[in-house]
Amino acid sequence: MKVASFNINGIKARLPALLDWLKEAEPDVAILQEIKSVDEGFPRDPIEELGYQVETHGQKSFNGVALLSKLPLEDVRRGLPGDETDEQARWIEATVVGEHKALRICGLYLPNGNPAPGPKYDYKLAWMARQKARAKELLEQEEPFLMAGDYNVIPQDEDAKRPEAWTTDALALPQSRAAFRDLVNLGFTEAFRARNTAPGHYTFWDYQAGAWNRDDGIRIDHFLLSPEAADLMQDCGIDKGVRGREKPSDHVPIWVEFAL
């Protein structure tokens, strides 16, 4: 079973690029972030025509996450628990039922947090604390589960082409990195780094300043796997080439193949 995550930066602007990628990458499950659409405005039809069940958690203009699956999705849950006043659509969960086992999937779009310090950074750290609480609950099930998406965290210096440019940024501040480590250290496997320790692998290149042409990227999209999911991982990767296409998102897809 191939599970992929892709921050598409607007479903309306990205529909052709998304459909092209789905047809060629053929993920069984695609976790989308920044759909920037309300649920009613999401173009379900062309995606359903490719054989996907579509579950969205959207809002107007900003944020918004979605799950696409060729296998049945059960127990869909929208929103990150822990703060009833939080109106930002950044979290969606569902269980995908495979041939032999089920996999709980959490799709997330973690707050950017800039400028830091400030209220947006406080929101980011509070959101990460809520994510940690939810992760603990799910780990206690001792079943395969994963949390994937745009974490808006550069875990280490080797995850940026120019780490010195990010030292005061919310994506790389020590507190952000500590919160990410704290989460991983609950017992998760960070899929990409479990298989590849080399620098120079990125998932985001800014639209500005010719970042793509200079390969001036950062690695901020991640898969965290529970022990039971990590045992099933067969391969993972980054679809870097997608960034060089017509009208691309500023992120590229990442994926994990499971023996499921």
Added chain:
DNA sequence: ATGGCTTCGTCACGAAGA
């Protein structure tokens, strides 16, 4: 050396992203 863009919503530009 520096700055360079793209999206959405609503209607020419502001806000947000990272």
